[in-house]
Amino acid sequence: MATSTANSQRLRFAVLGAGHGGLAMSGHLALMGFPVALFNRSEARIWGVKSRGGVEVEGEVDGFGRLDKVTTDMRVALQDAEIVMVVVPASGHRVIAELCAPHLKDGQVVVLNPGRTCGALEFRQVLLENNCHADVIIAEAQTLIYACRAIGPGHARIFSIKNSIPLATIRAHRTPEALKLIRQAFPQFVPGDNIFKTSFDNIGSIFHPVIAVMNTGWIEDLSDFQFYVQGCSRSVAAVLERLDAERVAVAEALGIRATTAREWLYLAYAAVGRNLYDAMHDNPGYRGILAPSNMDVRYLTEDVPYSLVPMSSLGDLLGVPTPGMKAFIQLASAMHNVDYAREGRTVEKLGLAGMSVKQLRLLAIGEQ
Helix, strand or coil: CCCCCHHHHHCCEEEECCCHHHHHHHHHHHHCCCCEEEECCCHHHCHHHHHHCEEEEEECCCEEEECCEEECCHHHHHCCCCEEEECCCHHHHHHHHHHHCCCCCCCCEEEECCCCCCHHHHHHHHHHHCCCCCCCEEEEECCCCEEEEEEECCEEEEEEECCCEEEEECCHHHHHHHHHHHCCCCCCEEECCCHHHHHHCCCHHHHHHHHHHHCHHHHCCCCCCECCCCCCCHHHHHHHHHHHHHHHHHHHHCCCCCCCHHHHHHHHHCCCCCCHHHHHHCCHHHCCCECCCCCCCHHHHCHHHHHHHHHHHHHHHHCCCCHHHHHHHHHHHHHHCCCHHHHCCCCCCCCCCCCCHHHHHHHHCCCC
16 A cells, blocks of 8 residues: 655545545545545435545555545535546536536646546536636546445445556646646556547447447346357457447547557457457456346446547548447437437537647647
């Protein structure tokens, strides 16, 4: 467990969200000696933390992390914070940004853990819509740093802490500034090039909805099956490769070299193969992971509107066809009786409509 220093004691965190990741992060930060305020919109999620005065953490990290504040008042949570860690599903980013807008101050760093696709851009746009012009750094992590679960009121288990988490800011030249602060607590964060890179290297955005939709009958049956192994037949893998190619093509139109799914499997798991099917089945990390028991899961409710939709919408803006993505957006919409193409992160909602590649890169990357 990391020990605190004089500098780290002065660095104050607000953790927004008391779900699996928020409990783990707030407890871990407190154990490292950082002052932490934990915010949650509902009292129900934090009553156990309040009654105990902190979070019990076990697993990769063990101990009781005593928190400075536990609150449902965003003003209280943010008033002393230097780093604001947003640890909620992507569906909550807009609401959290609305709640933050009146209380953010110059110099604060806001990190979405993770941003999914274009999370930082959405957060920025919501702040502008709510007349927040504080000079804050908005960043997104490519993935959540923990594999964790809440196992009781005020009690979290951290199964593992990832070794390397790419992080990028709006205006990429501010990434070193954000990393200099956040790495006092989490040296695992590394430069993520830019927010388009972190957004488009979101591999789950392809894997999750494709495998789920193409195995709907099996998922809704009573039988258990291994999601990534049995659910990824050769035909399913062929469709995965088609959508993955669309993801890479949209990123390329932005001047970004996105990691392909096969490359990611090799980098993350050392899994290899002549094609995506072989690589998926060469990955021991996927064995034993069971499929969900119904279709009301974040594989669709989060990955479709907050990953597939912004990728496809940016494709439309840049003239890159994404017929495969659009098909799965429509199928998920029909299953849930929701128009995800309208409700998701479109370029209009992100404040990007009508922008050229140059304008997009200036906004996200800060090129001169």
